[in-house]
């Protein structure tokens with residue numbers, strides 16, 4: 161049996177990479193890789209200067225929280241859009257060079273990812289405007305319309321977010337909601353920690369933030385405090401808050417111990433409060449965050465897929481289910497998740513969200529499934545596992561236990577066992593690979609194909625001709641396997657089609673036959689390897 165301890169299986173690794181590509185909300189290359197060079201649209205450009213008037217009317221921070229709340233969402237958005245400075249070929253360089261901090265969004269109007277990000281960016285600009293005054297300038301540029309400026313900024317695709325600090329850019333590394341952008345921008349350009357000075361401030365803070373790190377310090381100074389602030393700055397996604405008085409802290413973290421210095425994380429979920437009990441060093445604090453920032457069960461979205469995937473918790477159990485099915489299962493999963501906290505990460509994927517669910521389900525040949533699927537991935541080892549029994553509490557519990565202990569058998573896809581009676585080309589599936597290829601006493605030529613590969617049909621035809629040609633060679637079997645639906649740990653193929661010759665006397669080292677060869681060359685190389693020359697019927701080739 162293959163346990164987790166087995167060496168990395170290349171196909172799953174390959175697949176991991178594919179998944180990453182599919183899942184990543186890749187801001188750099190979503191819509192386009194290249195920005196054209198010529199600037200011939202320059203003539204019709206208009207100056208959409210920042211609307212100073214609108215800025216002046218921008219509501220100041222108000223005590224009672226009246227003003228903005230009364231505006232409709234659309235109005236707020238329109239206002240917000242105008243707070244973002246629209247760059248063009250005239251002013252880009254000037255703006256970048258003359259401001260300490262500029263966060264630039266490079267977009268293309270037709271790109272859906274750009275369209276998704278723009279209102280969030282504008283919303284973030286509104287919040288930041290209120291908080292930071294003019295420290296950070298938020299700007300956007302139609303990178304397709306102003307390609308020269310885009311290339312000056314280093315924008316290579318849409319949408320791209322870049323932070324310029326005194327003219328030097330750094331990539332954006334935060335999340336993609338408006339709040340995420342605010343938190344990140346504040347960390348990198350302003351104060352990375354919010355200080356709470358009263359119960360009222362704590363209450364207000366709670367209305368805005370559901371996930372945060374709280375630090376309670378005797379004094380806002382000293383080594384431990386400095387490490388805390390450094391961690392806050394280096395982290396890319398979570399708001400940090402600092403308090404001094406226990407009454408203020410209790411609003412945010414009711415059971416906060418009376419000891420200082422204290423650090424904890426608060427999340428919006430049943431497992432709301434987690435206290436930190438390690439040393440106050442930046443790296444330890446960040447590690448604690450990495451392990452604890454996710455809820456007991458994380459719902460996978462396009463927004464969080466990268467951070468889920470890069471979690472240090474490498475054992476991940478995925479539950480794919482319909483929303484209603486998941487409701488019935490939620491308590492169970494949460495209980496199990498609590499047992500395996502920080503050992504296994506639990507992820508829920510709405511099975512109806514095909515973009516998210518299918519890439520995973522395909523790995524198990526379950527892409528059409530409507531029923532709940534519980535699967536596990538060991539990203540450290542790059543292997544996958546499937547709960548093949550009913551997803552009951554005890555089955556899931558056992559599955560997770562075995563998963564943690566490394567005693568689950570990895571899953572390999574297989575089609576049903578086919579009937580090969582009278583077949584000229586034997587159909588091999590995952591389950592029959594051992595018997596049909598590896599422990600078969602004959603020489604086997606195996607064609608590894610996928611339904612979508614470009615040259616597979618041509619090679620299939622050649623293999624059929626070869627099979628006829630070698631009909632008399634009773635010790636030679638021709639076989640094929642659909643690699644999209646079948647896997648075997650000993651079948652490590654990344655290119656399709658691939659022709660493998662498994663010699664009877666050495667099944668562990670298959671010989672790769674060139675798929676670029678002519679029929680004659682193929683036959684010649686088969687003859688050379690197998691010494692079956694005498695049986696060849698020459699005229700057929």
Ligand SMILES: *[C@@H]1O[C@H](CO)[C@@H](O)[C@H](O)[C@H]1NC(C)=O
Pocket residue numbers: 260325326
């Ligand atoms: C940007 O440049 C100004 C002027 O040289 C300097 O005072 C400021 O510290 C610089 N900002 C950063 C973040 O380096």
Ligand SMILES: *[C@@H]1O[C@H](CO)[C@@H](O)[C@H](O)[C@H]1NC(C)=O
Pocket residue numbers: 333394395396446
């Ligand atoms: C924040 O993002 C940057 C850039 O991706 C990365 O190098 C850094 O490690 C991240 N910080 C943390 C604490 O994960």
